[in-house]
Amino acid sequence: MAIPSEPADPGLSVIMGERRQLINLAYRMLGSLADAEDVVQETYARWYAMSRPEQDAIVSPGAWLTRVASRICLNVLSSARVRRETYVGEWVPEPLPEPTEWTSVDPADRVTLDESVNMAFLVVLESMTPAERVAFILHDVFRYAFAEVAEIVGRTPAACRQLASSARRRIRDAHTPAAPASRQARIVKDFKHALEAGDVTALIGLLDPGATVTSDGGGVVKAALHPVEGAERIVRSLLRLRDRFQGQTLLERTVNGQPGLVAQEDGVTMTVFAFEITDHRITHIWAVRNPDKLRPWGVDIAQGER
Secondary structure, three states: OOOOOOOOOOHHHHHHHHHHHHHHHHHHHOHHHHHHHHHHHHHHHHHOOOOHHHOOOOOOHHHHHHHHHHHHHHHHHHHHHOOOOHOOOOOOOOOOOOHOOOOOHHHOOOOOOOOHOHHHHHHHHHHHOOHHHHHHHHHHHHHOOHHHHHHOOOOOOOHHHHHHHHHHHHHHHHHOOOOOOOHHHHHHHHHHHHHHHHHOOHHHHHHHEEOOOOOOOOOOOOOOOOEEHHHHHHHHHHHHHHOOOOOOOEEEEEEEEEEEEEEEOOOOOEEEEEEEEOOOOEEEEEEEOOHHHHHOOOOOHHHOOO
């Protein structure tokens, strides 16, 4: 005799259908896919810790999940400042590939790529206070009303309006007009070819005189502990690395929705390069080598000191 199965929870699909939105929200708030996944897991744990009557009493489960996830992000951001004081070297946001190229990541956890996740934008977000960042992302990116933001941040709507305004000023102050996508792709391609050829003149010509390279190894793999500034210094540094990593292959890939490069060795991603390009020159390069941040790229976590 067959045993009847438990009736399916009709609200389960609705609740789980919010996961993609929550991942997108948390990644933009934290700049880390791993932390975003932890936040979403904790959010769902709190939902399922409630009794069924408590769940049924919530008019909008999606709004409840967003509020809880945002509050957790606010706490994570506050503690992250302390953690990053002990981080080895520079901390760079986690780079993301094109959704079709993600590996070892659930499709529901794939972040939608738009201008609010390009590397330059995420780096500016890092300069904000936790409350500024949460208020700005909720209101300006996800279009939540200030009354809703206030409930999440624990401030008045007027105070949240000021937080978002302050965040916008930070973005305006740091903003430089980006080159068109086609020009960015061409410059990245030219940079790749010049680096492979060891063409010093071409490399210097592609870099803004005041360009900066920021590397993130997290103390797990070798990386410059401080930003390298100036086109000539950058080229010397890049050519030394070129000699050291002759066995690696440079591939043109999309990084956080913009043209970038990926260095692979035996099919394993070792470094992801994101670029900021203004007009006809590269103004900033972010080189992420910390394997903990390269999971979506098919990284070998045991790559060690390579």
